Amino acid sequence: MQKALAAIVSRLVIAVPYAWLLVFFLAPFLIVLKISFSSTAIAMPPYTPVLDWTGGISGLIAKFGEFSTFNYEFLFDDSLYLKAYLSSVVIAAISTFLTLLIGYPIAYGMARAPATIRPTLLMLVILPFWTSFLIRVYAWIGILKPEGLLNQLLLAVGLIDEPLIIMNTYTAIFIGIVYSYLPFMILPLYSALEKMDYSLVEAAEDLGCTPFGAFWKVTFPLSIPGIVAGSLLVFIPATGEFVIPDLLGGSQTLMIGKTLWNEFASNRDWPLSSAVAILLLLLLVIPIVLFQNAQAKAQEAGK
Amino acid sequence: MNTVWSRFNISSVVLGFAFLYLPIVLLVIYSFNESKLVTVWAGFSTKWYVSLLSNQSVLDAAWVTVRVGILSATVATVLGTLAALTLVRFTRFRGRLLFSGMVFAPLVMPEVITGLSLLLLFVAIGLDRGFITVTLAHITFTMCFVAVVVQSRLMTFDRSLEEAAMDLGAPPVKTFFQITLPVILPAIISGWMLAFTLSLDDLVISNFTSGPGATTLPMKIYSQVRLGVTPEINAICSLMIGVVALGVIGASLVNKRREVQRLRDEQAARQGNG
Numbered sequence: 001m002q003k004a005l006a007a008i009v010s011r012l013v014i015a016v017p018y019a020w021l022l023v024f025f026l027a028p029f030l031i032v033l034k035i036s037f038s039s040t041a042i043a044m045p046p047y048t049p050v051l052d053w054t055g056g057i058s059g060l061i062a063k064f065g066e067f068s069t070f071n072y073e074f075l076f077d078d079s080l081y082l083k084a085y086l087s088s089v090v091i092a093a094i095s096t097f098l099t100l101l102i103g104y105p106i107a108y109g110m111a112r113a114p115a116t117i118r119p120t121l122l123m124l125v126i127l128p129f130w131t132s133f134l135i136r137v138y139a140w141i142g143i144l145k146p147e148g149l150l151n152q153l154l155l156a157v158g159l160i161d162e163p164l165i166i167m168n169t170y171t172a173i174f175i176g177i178v179y180s181y182l183p184f185m186i187l188p189l190y191s192a193l194e195k196m197d198y199s200l201v202e203a204a205e206d207l208g209c210t211p212f213g214a215f216w217k218v219t220f221p222l223s224i225p226g227i228v229a230g231s232l233l234v235f236i237p238a239t240g241e242f243v244i245p246d247l248l249g250g251s252q253t254l255m256i257g258k259t260l261w262n263e264f265a266s267n268r269d270w271p272l273s274s275a276v277a278i279l280l281l282l283l284l285v286i287p288i289v290l291f292q293n294a295q296a297k298a299q300e301a302g303k
Numbered sequence: 304m305n306t307v308w309s310r311f312n313i314s315s316v317v318l319g320f321a322f323l324y325l326p327i328v329l330l331v332i333y334s335f336n337e338s339k340l341v342t343v344w345a346g347f348s349t350k351w352y353v354s355l356l357s358n359q360s361v362l363d364a365a366w367v368t369v370r371v372g373i374l375s376a377t378v379a380t381v382l383g384t385l386a387a388l389t390l391v392r393f394t395r396f397r398g399r400l401l402f403s404g405m406v407f408a409p410l411v412m413p414e415v416i417t418g419l420s421l422l423l424l425f426v427a428i429g430l431d432r433g434f435i436t437v438t439l440a441h442i443t444f445t446m447c448f449v450a451v452v453v454q455s456r457l458m459t460f461d462r463s464l465e466e467a468a469m470d471l472g473a474p475p476v477k478t479f480f481q482i483t484l485p486v487i488l489p490a491i492i493s494g495w496m497l498a499f500t501l502s503l504d505d506l507v508i509s510n511f512t513s514g515p516g517a518t519t520l521p522m523k524i525y526s527q528v529r530l531g532v533t534p535e536i537n538a539i540c541s542l543m544i545g546v547v548a549l550g551v552i553g554a555s556l557v558n559k560r561r562e563v564q565r566l567r568d569e570q571a572a573r574q575g576n577g
Contacts (some may be wrong), residue, residue, distance in 0.1 A: 113308055
């Protein structure tokens, strides 16, 4: 009796979240895939063919005949989309590199801090993550705009004679991404550097390495897992970013997340935005798989 | 062991934290600005907070956000905990690979894709966009974060406690509620808090899945920001920051007290044995 009950309960434990994810994660994804092969129609919902079970299996097969690769051909023909993909990857890569450059010294400094204050420092890095992403991006508008705080400061100090134009440029996007994703870079770097045995560095220095040489030959290679994890954690979401290019980058900047939203909201071209989404996902499959592998390896090592 | 915290290290940490916190601090300071021009300081005033209280559309949005947050975080915590149990405890069942893929993929999925795909599902099944659809969407993406948090606690769980309870005759379900659940409860609570803040925070997925009458606060802020920066938005943001900061500080105090209590209990137990 007890055993039977336990068996039923454990079935339920698996089945409930499984069913939820099948319905709300896998099924929607398959729908996107399907609609990306449909053509646009002026109707509600604005695409055709809609999945229609009334015709039974044969009806469904007939529907497959209406599938078109039109959206994908369109994406490849129109250089706007290719440029948007390319510039998303380039922007994400440059921002990831900048985040690494800024995050590394911070993580290193934290890892070398006295052990008593390290938990506090860690807490201080995590805290901004709890405040709204939108708010953190919004805060930069007031700083970067032509009559903003940064320009006021630089003008008052006398470093510049007329306001710098930063808002609505790629520079503003870089600043936004670096700022928003910095904790994602610092945390994995910190955990790699904190675990490290610093007597190795001392040994290298005793054997005649310069401090920089010891860093480059000992510390840096040992922190590579942290660098990989942090870089992927920044690169993946930054590629599909929508809020930052929209609010800080202005109308001219091209990023694929923004293009997808525009196709969807302004042009109401759902099939095309589905095709954009599928290609964005294909673009990110490699970094996502790399990240999952790195995580699995870290988990194995931690056991 | 070299414990000297060099000048270079100190300055990089201080500069880094200044970079992280300065924009937020400036935003809060300028929410108390008398002038309507956000960036010109004209004296201290709380008038933007007062005007906020009479702005019905902002209050409505805040109420929607809180309801969506509480409801979705609660359901997501239950589902996420079950998913974590499945991942850690049931290592062999058909479709496990697919399951773990579905738990981890939403964590790295670009929000625009999650939002678009959920919207297309709701349209396909004929569900009108509104409060229910936003809540369902938030449950789906936050449950995966809960699952990761609870899973990491379950992996370090000392299973001999459970075995002892079962050896003493407790049935598995009872063992779960009396032994396992209390031990992983802190992780479940922090999972709930994480889910709640993620829901509170979300703009992109809400934008896709919400409809008329279910505008959340981030959606409201976003539509206002596009029209320009105003001290009133600064005031809303400052309030949100304040609420979250109170929550985080409160939670860490509770955690600390529990920790102290646990250490005291352990010490007492040890002295009792000695």
